Each structure stands twice: as structure tokens, then as C-alpha cells.
Amino acid sequence: RGTIGGNLAHADPASDLPGAAIASDLTLVAEGRDGERRIDADDFFVAMYMTDLAEDELLTRVEVPRTNGSAGGAYVKKPSPSSGYALIGVAARLQVDNDVVTNARVGANGVMDHGVRLDPVEDAIEGESLTEDTIEAAAERATDDLDVSMMMDDIQASSEYRAHLLGVYTRRALERAAERAGATVPA
Structure with missing residues (x-):
């Protein structure tokens, strides 16, 4: 058993x-x-x-912002068969208005030595109409700000495989978040 704060403060990248x-x-x-x-x-x-916690600091609470309008979020992962921890995991939250993304946040874990924000994906999809092509183009940018040679590389998955999975799972997370936001995604 554990707590959300304890898990976050532990900062396990998987x-x-x-x-x-x-x-x-x-x-x-x-x-x-x-x-x-x-x-x-x-x-x-x-x-x-x-983490960014100082030696004398303790994480005491986590604040979740409210969303306005139609928002949807999703988390998808490729679990390690031995532990269930993420070989790679991608979370996406989309704010949508008339099938146009007004705000996007995308984070990943299991890729680098810490959780990372995927800014290029967010930049590629914000302000765009949601289509399969838009989602695919955004997902293809998942590794743009990441050095693949610095990605986690172990017996479970090579860094190259994780880079491939990052694009695949980013697309899946965006698709599910769009669906949960009530968007209609035409082909």
C-alpha cells in the first residue's frame, strides 16, 4: 500500500x-x-x-486544476511482463472545443530516467482540428526533444524500442483522450 504523494516523491521512472x-x-x-x-x-x-524536493522538505499535498469545457484524459502503457511497471507509459489530457484542441498536456514515463513532458506533441496538436492525420502527426513528434541514446535501455526494452513505443502509445493516448473529451475524430 502507498499514497499518491509517496509514489510521486519516490520518483520511480517506471x-x-x-x-x-x-x-x-x-x-x-x-x-x-x-x-x-x-x-x-x-x-x-x-x-x-x-525530485526537486529539498532535503528538509516533505510533499504535503497535490493540487489538481479544474478543466473548463470538454476535456478528456487517458493513460496507456506497455507493461513489463515481469513486474507490471511501465516499459513505457503515456498520459494525455486534451481540452476540446468543436473538435479543435484548445489545450493539450502530454507526459511520459518509462522512457527517460524521470517523467517527461512531450512539448512537441502538445505544440503539434494545439489549435488543430482533431483528425486521424493530426493525431498521427503529433504522435510522430514524441521523440523530438528527447535524445534516444539517453533513453532507458535495459533487459526489458532497448532505447530504440522505447522510442518506437513512445510514438505508438502517444497516438493511443491522444485518441482515447479525444474520445473522452467528446470529440469526433474523422479519418
Whole structure:
């Protein structure tokens, strides 16, 4: 058993929560001797099992922002057959108005040594009408800001395989998030 805060503070890159926290635009609140500090989720994870928490700080709460209008989110992962942890996981949250993406957040875990935000994917889909081609084009940008040679590479999956999976699972997450936002995605 554990807590959401404990899982986030543990910062396991294969955990499901780093990517979901980034896509959900969470604010993590830490308290220490100097008082309270607010940390955006995409700044919180800095390396494998390392966070932006100072030595004297404790994560005390997680704040989830409200969404306006039609929003949908999804988390999809390729689990490790031995542990169930993510070989790769992608979370997407889309705000949609008349099938046009007005806001997008996409986070991934199991790819680098910490949860990462996929800014190029967000940039490619925001302001666009949702079509299969738009989603595919955005998903193809999943590795644009990532150095494939620095991706996790182990007995479970090579860095090249993880890079391939990142595009596949980004597309799946975007499709599910669009569906949950009530969007109609024409071919």
C-alpha cells in the first residue's frame, strides 16, 4: 500500500504516476523549515528516484486544476511482463472545443530516467482540428526533444524500442483522450 504523494516523491521512472501527473498539470506542494513551496509536476521529477524536493522538505499535498469545457484524459502503457511497471507509459489530457484542441498536456514515463513532458506533441496538436492525420502527426513528434541514446535501455526494452513505443502509445493516448473529451475524430 502507498499514497499518491509517496509514489510521486519516490520518483520511480517506471511508475505510472509521473507521466499522469505531468499531463494532469498537477501542482505539488512541499513544506519545509522555510515554509511552503509549489512545484509544477513537469519540474518536480529531475532524475531517477530524484525530485526537486529539498532535503528538509516533505510533499504535503497535490493540487489538481479544474478543466473548463470538454476535456478528456487517458493513460496507456506497455507493461513489463515481469513486474507490471511501465516499459513505457503515456498520459494525455486534451481540452476540446468543436473538435479543435484548445489545450493539450502530454507526459511520459518509462522512457527517460524521470517523467517527461512531450512539448512537441502538445505544440503539434494545439489549435488543430482533431483528425486521424493530426493525431498521427503529433504522435510522430514524441521523440523530438528527447535524445534516444539517453533513453532507458535495459533487459526489458532497448532505447530504440522505447522510442518506437513512445510514438505508438502517444497516438493511443491522444485518441482515447479525444474520445473522452467528446470529440469526433474523422479519418
